[in-house]
Amino acid sequence: MPGQKLVIEGGKPLSGEIKVQGAKNSSLPILAASLLCCGESVLKNCPMLSDVYASCRILNRLGCKCRAENNMVIVDSSSADKAEIPDEMMREMRSSIIFMGALLGKFGYCSLSYPGGCELGPRPIDMHLDAVRKMGASVNDEFGVIRCRAEKGLHGTKISLKYPSVGATENIMLAAVLAKGETIIYNAAREPEIIDLGMYLNKCGAVVKGAGGSTIVIEGRERLHGCIHNIMPDRIAAATYISAVAATRGEINILNFDATLAESFLPVFEQMGCDVYVYDGNIYVGARKPLKGVGKIITMPHPGFPTDAQAVVMAVLCRAKGSSIFEETIFESRYRHVNALVKMGADIKTAGKAAVIEGVRKMYGAKVEATDLRGGAAMAVAALGAEGITEISELRYIDRGYESIENVLTSLGASVKRV
Ligand code: EPZ
Numbered sequence: 453m454p455g456q457k458l459v460i461e462g463g464k465p466l467s468g469e470i471k472v473q474g475a476k477n478s479s480l481p482i483l484a485a486s487l488l489c490c491g492e493s494v495l496k497n498c499p500m501l502s503d504v505y506a507s508c509r510i511l512n513r514l515g516c517k518c519r520a521e522n523n524m525v526i527v528d529s530s531s532a533d534k535a536e537i538p539d540e541m542m543r544e545m546r547s548s549i550i551f552m553g554a555l556l557g558k559f560g561y562c563s564l565s566y567p568g569g570c571e572l573g574p575r576p577i578d579m580h581l582d583a584v585r586k587m588g589a590s591v592n593d594e595f596g597v598i599r600c601r602a603e604k605g606l607h608g609t610k611i612s613l614k615y616p617s618v619g620a621t622e623n624i625m626l627a628a629v630l631a632k633g634e635t636i637i638y639n640a641a642r643e644p645e646i647i648d649l650g651m652y653l654n655k656c657g658a659v660v661k662g663a664g665g666s667t668i669v670i671e672g673r674e675r676l677h678g679c680i681h682n683i684m685p686d687r688i689a690a691a692t693y694i695s696a697v698a699a700t701r702g703e704i705n706i707l708n709f710d711a712t713l714a715e716s717f718l719p720v721f722e723q724m725g726c727d728v729y730v731y732d733g734n735i736y737v738g739a740r741k742p743l744k745g746v747g748k749i750i751t752m753p754h755p756g757f758p759t760d761a762q763a764v765v766m767a768v769l770c771r772a773k774g775s776s777i778f779e780e781t782i783f784e785s786r787y788r789h790v791n792a793l794v795k796m797g798a799d800i801k802t803a804g805k806a807a808v809i810e811g812v813r814k815m816y817g818a819k820v821e822a823t824d825l826r827g828g829a830a831m832a833v834a835a836l837g838a839e840g841i842t843e844i845s846e847l848r849y850i851d852r853g854y855e856s857i858e859n860v861l862t863s864l865g866a867s868v869k870r871v
Pocket of ligand 1: 783
């Protein structure tokens, strides 16, 4: 909704237990993958996010029957008959490029516009286009509209990625599952969401081996059927709510959450001085002691520290004793939340890929604007640990990745209202 904002009164330690929403970055590629199936897929534990609704609208526009209701998306793609996605629909969704592989795999043709940039900086897709060319598609990419055509259908091939791109890995997987022959992806992204996508595809009758590792082998099949799939929990949402508790010196239990999903960032909370316990499939994090700076954190492809957790962890480190340094190696401009944190009293200096944080004793509520998905969440984390009232506008960014963030924070004892 335009013009909404979060009003947060900070200063109260949060505590409680939550079940984390389904993973946005697993649900979006899986929704695109469902297009490849002849039949119905039922996606459970799907987060109710604007990007998910946008994906459902795109699937319906392509002739599928797709509906989302209370954390379940049911999509029947047997009636899919279009391969063009209109500009206005592509604009609604950042990661719409993920439909390219599925459309090419299903119809041998696709036409979609590609905005090419977002709040994190340029979002090139050269690896996506090079890969589908190698699989037999011709690509015409002009005036922001990408038209791909594979007259004789796609064929398997060996693709070595120059960088373990998550989106490129996913697009190749979707293009390869119905291609003729075998496709091997070298230097594939290893994010857990890739494993979830591979599991969904295999349940639909695909043959995907090695997802989660650097080499993925896909054997093309004739056709895929639907399936029932539980979307994995959102590890970045987990990192966000853990950060909210750490910033307020509180404690949290994340219920039935596989701790291996958090291995890339949990150690940083321990370095800060949080107590972290993994027990019976849950995670406990307590921040009763004063926190301290953690030295250098470099964002890396999985299993390194995730770029998506950089902003929310930075918001905690603003009030940790001593200094911390981030090196953001994945995206060009992913420090757009820093100005708002400085406005709230943080001591942060950025230079190119580096951000140096000197812990301050107190931060203060302020009127700030969300700049991007995780940056907006970082402002909420900082606001919870700040003295006084913070108003965060441009909530559409936050709503793209967090299912009713105000309800989750309220359940942890925060005083937050959406107005
Ligand atoms: C996915 O984006 C996620 N989005 C991002 O999450 C996440 O930050 C990112 O992976 C890294 O983990 C979804 O899964 C929907 P990349 P993606 O391709 O696929 C460059 C969030 O907050 N690159 O791994 O776009 C690219 O410019 C979002 O939930 C090329 O140069 O990430 C970037 O610098 C934000 N050429 C780097 O690689 C290409 O062809 C990583 O991009 C493709 C990418």
